[in-house]
Amino acid sequence: MSPKCNSCVSPIQIITKTITVRKQKFRVMKKLNLLSVLVLAFVLVSVSASATGVRTQFKSFEIEEVDNLYMGKSVKALWTVSYSAEEDPVTVVKRKTLEGVEYVVHSKHFQVSYAATSEGFGVKETRKAWSDVPKRISRAVISQEEMERQRIITPNKVDDETALGLIASYLPDLINDGYTHLLN
Numbered sequence: 001m002s003p004k005c006n007s008c009v010s011p012i013q014i015i016t017k018t019i020t021v022r023k024q025k026f027r028v029m030k031k032l033n034l035l036s037v038l039v040l041a042f043v044l045v046s047v048s049a050s051a052t053g054v055r056t057q058f059k060s061f062e063i064e065e066v067d068n069l070y071m072g073k074s075v076k077a078l079w080t081v082s083y084s085a086e087e088d089p090v091t092v093v094k095r096k097t098l099e100g101v102e103y104v105v106h107s108k109h110f111q112v113s114y115a116a117t118s119e120g121f122g123v124k125e126t127r128k129a130w131s132d133v134p135k136r137i138s139r140a141v142i143s144q145e146e147m148e149r150q151r152i153i154t155p156n157k158v159d160d161e162t163a164l165g166l167i168a169s170y171l172p173d174l175i176n177d178g179y180t181h182l183l184n
Contacts, residue, residue, distance in 0.1 A: 061168040066091075076101075077160065081168045092167060094160065095130070103163055104130050105171060110141040112174065114167050120155035121163060123147050123174065141179045150174060 066078040076096055082089035091106040100117040104126055111126045111133045125147075131138070150173070153166055 063164050063168060064089075079164060081105075081164070081171070083172070090171070092164065093130075101163075103167055105167060106132070109133065109179070110138045110175070112138070112142055112147075112171075114153075114163065116158050116163060120152045121158045121166060122152040122154075123150040123170070141176060142174055143176045146174050 077094040080089040
């Protein structure tokens with residue numbers, strides 16, 4: 001019988017040790033790969049969010065009153081709201097109604113009204129008589145969930161300046177993400 005050597009290692013121990021080290025390296029590589037995939041996914045989501053025109057471009061806007069137009073009896077005033085110099089502005093028409101005042105926002109691709117009534121100031125669908133855009137197209141562009149959230153923006157009475165500021169601020173949130181390019 002041969003004497004046992006403390007420094008001697010059997011071939012089975014070497015193989016077991018090698019397998020254990022390889023398993024540990026595999027686990028580390030697996031974690032690194034998972035981390036890499038997560039970072040890559042985050043970057044792709046960030047890039048695609050900015051490519052779809054998510055809400056950052058709409059922090060600044062310009063409101064201009066349009067003068068010297070005969071607009072009829074029910075139209076009291078007219079403004080344009082621009083979010084970008086490259087695109088056509090939206091037009092806001094102030095109309096007097098029995099319930100109060102409506103500010104009708106006109107675009108080539110959608111129409112929506114903001115009403116100042118006894119309940120407060122908020123969004124509503126545009127009356128059919130005032131609408132040039134087919135309802136189904138306007139509904140595709142306008143978020144129905146956001147319309148419900150903006151039904152009453154403020155319970156207070158608003159003047160024209162406040163109403164236009166609220167419209168310019170809240171209108172971009174009303175547009176579905178796939179259509180935000182229509183404003184900028």
